[in-house]
Amino acid sequence: MKKWLWSLAAVLMLSSILAGCSGGNDEKASGTSAKNVKQELTLNALSEPPAIDPAMATDTTSGWVLDHIFEGLYTKDKEGKPVLGAAKEAKASEDGKTYTFILRDDAKWSDGSAVTAQDFEYAWKRVLNPETGSQFAFYLYYIKGAEEYNKGKGPVENVGVTAKDDKTLVVELNAPLGYLNELLTMWTFYPVKKELVEGNKNWAAEAAGYISNGPFKMTEWKHDSQVVAEKNENYWNNKEVNLTKVTWKMVTDATTYYQMYKSGELDLIQTLPTDVVAQEESNKEFKNVPYFGTYMYMFNVEKAPFTNAKVRRAFAMALDREALTKNITKAGEAPAYAFVPPGVETSKGDFRKAGGEYFKKDAAEAKKLLKEGMAEEGWTTLPEVTLLYNTAENHKKIAEAVQEMYKKNLGVNIKLANQEWKTYLDTTAQKNYQMARMGWIGVLLDPAVILDYYLGESPNNRTGWKSEKYDSLIAQAKVEQDPDKHFQLMHDAEKVLMEAMPFVPVYHYTNTYLTSPKFADVVYPYNRYPNVKWAKKVSE
Structure with a gap:
């Protein structure tokens, strides 16, 4: 080996x-x-x-x-x-x-x-x-x-x-x-x-x-x-x-x-209320631990308006992730402009840093893309959008902030809905949603276990998006024994994913604890x- x-x-x-x-x-x-x-x-x-x-x-x-x-x-x-x-x-x-x-x-x-x-x-x-x-x-x-x-x-x-x-x-x-x-x-x-x-x-x-x-x-x-x-x-x-x-x-x-x-x-809790993180940071019982995963919003690419790639990118570019992590989550999360989190060392440094960011926050460009996407579909008004999240106070606060950002930066009013976790998993698995919160944690430190989420045959991929090129690149990477070639294939696959944008990356996780x-x-x-x-x- x-x-x-x-x-x-x-x-x-x-x-x-x-x-x-x-x-x-x-x-x-x-x-x-x-x-x-x-x-x-x-x-x-x-x-x-x-x-x-x-x-x-x-x-x-x-x-x-x-x-x-x-x-x-x-x-x-x-x-x-x-x-x-x-x-x-x-x-x-x-x-x-x-x-x-x-x-x-x-x-x-x-x-x-x-x-x-x-x-x-x-x-x-x-x-x-x-x-x-x-x-x-x-x-x-x-x-x-x-x-x-x-x-x-x-x-x-x-x-x-x-x-x-x-x-x-x-x-x-x-x-x-x-x-x-x-x-x-x-x-x-x-x-x-x-x-x-x-x-x-x-x-x-x-x-x-x-x-x-x-x-x-x-x-x-x-x-x-x-x-x-x-x-x-x-x-x-x-x-x-x-x-x-x-x-x-x-x-x-x-x-x-x-x-x-x-x-x-x-005796031990995680995911502290956002309004107490700052006051607990000096507490010896407090811990902030990096968590190899990404918080995101999935798009159902089979349901309007997210059938259009430009609309999806517009929704991604309209979010102010720095404001979200600084003012809402407050746990030191890294704003996400790609899917694979930091933490994987390669010969070129950290995989995430080497791969860079695939987009940036740009309200003006987001509005332009939204207008172009609507024109391509023949929509004079954007179909109504509901953002679904699983019941939890922190998810609610993030969703409410996202709702305000879309109103301010895109001029779009979205609705919010929530469900208990088990019901939520069934709903999203059946693709009975338009836009839904999800998090994905890697079981080991390799980009493959993150990117696996959006494989065409993966039952975890609840977006309806499939790409033979993406699947092929990941399959090649998994059997590639040369490290540099392995990671390059992973970068190539992530690029395909981020160009299609079947989801909105929000931030890369940390976990806050009190023990x-x-x-x-x-x-x-x-x-x-x-x-x-x-x-x-x-x-x-």
């Missing part, structure tokens, strides 16, 4: 040891014995997880829970590097296309039964089964025969995933993939227990009877209220797990969950929500 591939795939992480109440996490200083501290942590998931099923989850909320209750062949260490998880050994063939994984003898399910290679084979082929309807199946297309099976063009027998025995899993790839270990830490590659899944089609809808193999096990799911996970004593590495209980509340209103944190009802000083060893990934596998409560 080439060294550059390993380095670009290593997702940066930030790990923090937080001070105890009296200025340090020394047990004597805090006045509390570790044995007497109740090892329970309460988080805020912000919303109901749409799917706590490795095959069906497509969002960071569901992924947050899954990352704590499951474990793949690889997992992450405290520094965010991929390390062996349920597997104890991995061997690659000389050509880098075949991997043999040997599972740990002590890898067990939460019910105490052994995790087997057959569980992994079954889980991955379940993701690929067209009848499953997994929207993240394309992440397995690196595997021989996977894409053909998923698209109904080949049999499951041709998929290059085979359990040779209970502890040996052989994976055949189409081409060498330097970041395979990183990819296999993603929840889509987690195992599931065949007997459980096939014995109950609703196995993942409730906590009762739920079985997983991670550091925690789900013990309660009160829908639209909370998810509770407790320490999994059958987890092979349970000695590293300090918490006995983790609770995810589901509070969408930012002011409410901020007040709950201040009152001690929540109680009663807790230590919480890890803050650059592409996931906080990992509390190693977290411990150091004082009451």
Whole structure:
């Protein structure tokens, strides 16, 4: 494997040891014995997880829970590097296309039964089964025969995933993939227990009877209220797990969950209310962490007025991103004039800086483009536009600011509408919208995992836009072993995307957090929500 591939795939992480109440996490200083501290942590998931099923989850909320209750062949260490998880050994063939994984003898399910290679084979082929309807199946297309099976063009027998025995899993790839270990830490590659899944089609809808193999096990799911996970004593590495209980509340209103944190009802919150970020920045409990993703508004290119490329570009150029990030979001976000965020190092420097910006804010040019686009379509007035966003205070504030900017800079009055997250995902998947908010986070630090979003066959691409040239460039880039050529193909693909503009990039993410000083060893990934596998409560 080439060294550059390993380095670009290593997702940066930030790990923090937080001070105890009296200025340090020394047990004597805090006045509390570790044995007497109740090892329970309460988080805020912000919303109901749409799917706590490795095959069906497509969002960071569901992924947050899954990352704590499951474990793949690889997992992450405290520094965010991929390390062996349920597997104890991995061997690659000389050509880098075949991997043999040997599972740990002590890898067990939460019910105490052994995790087997057959569980992994079954889980991955379940993701690929067209009848499953997994929207993240394309992440397995690196595997021989996977894409053909998923698209109904080949049999499951041709998929290059085979359990040779209970502890040996052989994976055949189409081409060498330097970041395979990183990819296999993603929840889509987690195992599931065949007997459980096939014995109950609703196995993942409730906590009762739920079985997983991670550091925690789900013990309660009160829908639209909370998810509770407790320490999994059958987890092979349970000695590293300090918490006995983790609770995810589901509070969408930012002011409410901020007040709950201040009152001690929540121990960690993210996405702080925009009006409190400035006052909290000097607080030792505050963190601002880069997040490898982009906040955007998708266009439905099959519905007027966004069937016209000039109209789409006009809407992109009319936004004042600097004003949005400075006055509305206030969390140090970088205004976005492209899709791929900063954070990927290349021989020419950061990928984003090397690629540059594809447009700029220009109200006059935006009005001109809007007029030209309307003339091309024969519209004397612009069709009515509704901007849809998922229910959350911060999304509402941004949408209201965007509404005002379009009125001021384009002379266009748009309507706003909102829906709860699960309903919202269904609505946008059905393309029952004109313009809708979305965010996309890369599962590893490579432009490919960002640009994958707008592949023609990607179920995440809810815009209706397709480009054979774009798809071809990304396909070439994924198997290109020369780093400079790999990144150049990514730049070429992004250029095609930004010329078509099926979306409006708004800003590149950061995440703002407040974490109680009663807790230590919480890890803050650059592409996931906080990992509390190693977290411990150091004082009451």
